[in-house]
Every structure is written in structure tokens, then in C-alpha cells.
Amino acid sequence: MDKKIENLINNWRRRNILGFYCQNKDEAVDKILNIIPPSATIGISGSITLDQMAIVRQLEERGNKVFNQYKSGISREDSLQLRRLGAAADYYLTSANAVSEKGELVFFSGWGNRTAGISYVKNVIVVCGINKITPNLEEAIKRAREYATPLNCKRLANWNTPCLKDGICRKEICLLPEYKRMCCQILIIEAEVAPDRLKVILVGENLGF
Numbered sequence: 001m002d003k004k005i006e007n008l009i010n011n012w013r014r015r016n017i018l019g020f021y022c023q024n025k026d027e028a029v030d031k032i033l034n035i036i037p038p039s040a041t042i043g044i045s046g047s048i049t050l051d052q053m054a055i056v057r058q059l060e061e062r063g064n065k066v067f068n069q070y071k072s073g074i075s076r077e078d079s080l081q082l083r084r085l086g087a088a089a090d091y092y093l094t095s096a097n098a099v100s101e102k103g104e105l106v107f108f109s110g111w112g113n114r115t116a117g118i119s120y121v122k123n124v125i126v127v128c129g130i131n132k133i134t135p136n137l138e139e140a141i142k143r144a145r146e147y148a149t150p151l152n153c154k155r156l157a158n159w160n161t162p163c164l165k166d167g168i169c170r171k172e173i174c175l176l177p178e179y180k181r182m183c184c185q186i187l188i189i190e191a192e193v194a195p196d197r198l199k200v201i202l203v204g205e206n207l208g209f
């Protein structure tokens, strides 16, 4: 494990956050399947990282109840209800938009289910590829807003945001009525009161964006 990663995991330790390092996403999948009991209910957030790991399918196949708001064919109201249930599940599984070298975790959310789940679910697992590490908190917020959110807007395409076409954040016009802002809520986790409630699985490869 290189020094930067070792330092990051130590920094999380000081913040009551339990960090693990996995060399690749297959190791990370095994780690998640070991941490979460098969009887647990699970809430999830939309995440390319989780999609790349195919972790939701694997959890469902072994019997976990996943409140999956992305099931095809469900109504908008059912999708919102699954988000509410997910934010009160036994576990919440998500990825970070960015992580500072000092250990601060940055999350953006549109609907707020992600910020709710991460803030208060009894057990939270955050998966994070090494591509999301930034030198400091300011850069982490910048990365989440100016890099990750425009790519998410492109991915979801139905969010008419100023950044949709060219990937440039124009937050000064994003509240105009013709737009639908995506990055409505920002959550910065600096530390935890309950030791190990929040676990971060840092993966030694690029995952998500």
C-alpha cells in the first residue's frame, strides 16, 4: 500500500471512520459481501462505481432486500418511496464524489436520499476509486461540482442543466426556471461520533467519475 493511501486510512481512523484498501473492484465486492449480513436491508444511491461492481445484483441474488429505486418499469412515486425506505435501511451503500487526502468525504445529491442515507443510516459503506482523491477539501468540492456533476447530468440526460451540453458549471444561472438543477445538496463528512458507523472501501483503480 503506498504512503498516500496509508495516510488517508490513518486520517479516517482519527475521524472515527473505518477505512479499508482493496486492490481492485472484485476485492471490494468480496469485502462488501462480507460486511453486510445476508438478512440486512440495504439502501443505495445512483452510482457508476456501484454499477461497475455489479454489487446490487449480487446482493439481491444472495437474498438481501435492496430498496432499488432504479428498477425498470416503476413509477416516479414508487421510486421516491424506495429512496425513503433506503434512507432508513440497515445499511446504506454509496460512492463518494470526492475525498480529500485529509479524509473529508464530499457527496452531492439531487433528491436528498443520498445525503439522508449517508448521514443517518446505522451502517454506511462508501466505495471510492483512487481517481477521486484530491489534495484538499476545496479541490474535492470543485471536483464534485465541476467534474462529476456535469458528467452525471450527461449520463441522466433528462436533467436540463446549464452544464448538460458542454460540461461547464454555471451555477449563477442554474436556478433560472428553464433549468432543473442537479447538485442541490452538498454533504461533507468531516468525522463520525459513532466509531465505524461509516466505512470507506478505497479501491486501487479508477471507478466512476
Ligand code: SF4
Pocket: 145, 146, 149, 150, 153, 161, 162, 163, 164, 168, 169, 170, 171, 174, 180, 181, 182, 183
Ligand atoms: S450548479 Fe447547475 S450547472 Fe453547476 S454543476 Fe450543478 S447542475 Fe450543473
